[in-house]
Amino acid sequence: MCAAAAKMYRPRNPEASPFFRLVREHFDAFERQYGERFQPKYGYWRPVIRTAIDKYIKCGDLREGFARVRCPDCGKEFFVAFSCRQRCCCPSCDQKRALLLGMRLAEEVLARVSHRQWVLTMPKRLRLFFRYDRRLLGKLCRLAYETIRDGLRQACGAREGEPGYVGAIQTFGDLMGWHSHIHAIVSEGLFRRDGFFIRISKVDMERCAEMWRERVFDLLLREEKIDEEVVRSMRGWPHSGFSIDNSVRITADDTEGMQRLVSYISRCPFSLARMIKVTEDGQVIYRAGKSECVRFPRPGDARLREGVSRNFQVFDALEFLAEVTQHIPDKGQHLIHYFGWYSNKERGLRKKREASSQAKAGGENAEADAFIKKRRMNWAALIKKVYEVDPLRCPECGGEMKVISFIEKCQGEVVEKILRHCGLWKDAASRPPPAVSRVADGEPSYDYGYFDRVCI
Ligand SMILES: [Zn+2]
Numbered sequence: 001m002c003a004a005a006a007k008m009y010r011p012r013n014p015e016a017s018p019f020f021r022l023v024r025e026h027f028d029a030f031e032r033q034y035g036e037r038f039q040p041k042y043g044y045w046r047p048v049i050r051t052a053i054d055k056y057i058k059c060g061d062l063r064e065g066f067a068r069v070r071c072p073d074c075g076k077e078f079f080v081a082f083s084c085r086q087r088c089c090c091p092s093c094d095q096k097r098a099l100l101l102g103m104r105l106a107e108e109v110l111a112r113v114s115h116r117q118w119v120l121t122m123p124k125r126l127r128l129f130f131r132y133d134r135r136l137l138g139k140l141c142r143l144a145y146e147t148i149r150d151g152l153r154q155a156c157g158a159r160e161g162e163p164g165y166v167g168a169i170q171t172f173g174d175l176m177g178w179h180s181h182i183h184a185i186v187s188e189g190l191f192r193r194d195g196f197f198i199r200i201s202k203v204d205m206e207r208c209a210e211m212w213r214e215r216v217f218d219l220l221l222r223e224e225k226i227d228e229e230v231v232r233s234m235r236g237w238p239h240s241g242f243s244i245d246n247s248v249r250i251t252a253d254d255t256e257g258m259q260r261l262v263s264y265i266s267r268c269p270f271s272l273a274r275m276i277k278v279t280e281d282g283q284v285i286y287r288a289g290k291s292e293c294v295r296f297p298r299p300g301d302a303r304l305r306e307g308v309s310r311n312f313q314v315f316d317a318l319e320f321l322a323e324v325t326q327h328i329p330d331k332g333q334h335l336i337h338y339f340g341w342y343s344n345k346e347r348g349l350r351k352k353r354e355a356s357s358q359a360k361a362g363g364e365n366a367e368a369d370a371f372i373k374k375r376r377m378n379w380a381a382l383i384k385k386v387y388e389v390d391p392l393r394c395p396e397c398g399g400e401m402k403v404i405s406f407i408e409k410c411q412g413e414v415v416e417k418i419l420r421h422c423g424l425w426k427d428a429a430s431r432p433p434p435a436v437s438r439v440a441d442g443e444p445s446y447d448y449g450y451f452d453r454v455c456i
């Protein structure tokens with residue numbers, strides 16, 4: 001099979017990524033020096049960092065195993081590498097996850113109403129409690145929900161009704177520094193028990209910001225992170241440092257706008273495109289997201305020594321790794337939460353009810369079905385734009401590719417034999433495995449996301 005198809009393969013080349021090289025060359029030193037150099041600022045070493053990075057370094061590497069896919073119509077074949085599926089340290093997997101989340105929201109979660117993006121932040125002084133005690137992040141996401149729900153209820157004088165809420169915990173700011181805050185996609189109004197939607201276009205944002213502030217204080221008081229004295233003094237600040245914004249609105253049919261928003265709220269803490277230079281000794285020049293142009297520093301430039309400018313920040317290799325890896329979530333910690341009308345419980349109940357009423361009434365939901373179908377098509381178009389090709393669609397004849405087998409790493413010799421035969425084998429010397437691997441590998445997971453990179 002390989003001889004003819006080999007010419008068409010183009011495996012992804014993770015080594016070309018500046019972040020990959022940084023990890024390969026400096027991660028062991030980072031782990032060794034962590035206690036002394038980084039612990040005071042970033043907290044105790046979390047073993048999840050090593051686990052995630054060990055997996056990241058194998059992401060998209062065909063030698064770690066792959067799926068063989070084949071077009072049943074014309075016989076074209078290629079390989080799709082396994083992906084690491086790590087969060088917040090693999091830009092490729094984060095991008096893929098955002099697309100899958102967008103699809104899930106469009107197909108299973110979001111009602112056909114307009115939504116708003118809510119952003120809720122807190123003052124710097126309080127953010128650190130969330131870095132050292134990450135359990136609090138989930139609670140913060142619920143507080144954000146309760147604040148928005150009550151803001152909407154007050155706006156229409158209702159005592160009941162739930163908004164649909166998808167909340168994303170984000171822990172980073174523009175230059176990767178710790179900045180715990182919440183982004184949420186929220187229906188522009190409340191759902192009554194019977195499913196009737198009350199649209200609410202105007203909410204008292206000042207009142208919401210006040211509720212948000214008091215709830216965050218209550219949480220931190222309950223958790224004994226702060227005392228009444230701190231609260232009293234912070235209430236006296238001329239600018240409270242708590243903010244709420246809901247100015248971005250997405251209409252019910254704007255699939256593309258929704259996908260952009262989903263990609264934004266579930267993005268990787270750093271962007272490869274903004275790592276504009278990595279010097280020989282691993283110094284990273286990182287561009288701020290908002291700057292349009294970058295005045296590139298020359299060696300010896302005072303701005304390089306100062307490390308900070310308006311447009312970019314300079315990190316040494318280990319600092320950069322510290323900044324990125326602080327955002328890797330703990331094992332089992334969810335970054336996306338569903339509350340109110342979109343909570344798993346509510347959706348489960350509705351599904352049950354719909355199934356029984358559909359059985360009685362026959363095709364009454366045809367309109368809703370058509371809407372879902374259209375959204376699915378829009379989503380497929382978006383995927384196409386990002387990946388340039390349909391996932392699992394044959395680039396030769398457009399047929400649907402089928403997975404015909406998985407070649408896993410435990411079949412080591414087979415992997416090597418096939419890859420050598422296809423001219424895809426790379427010697428270990430060209431990509432050494434991480435020096436220490438303390439964690440047993442989990443099951444490799446098949447994911448079609450690498451399609452674009454594996455085939456031409
Ligand atoms: Zn990955």
Ligand SMILES: [Zn+2]
Nearest residue numbers: 071074394397
């Ligand atoms: Zn084909």
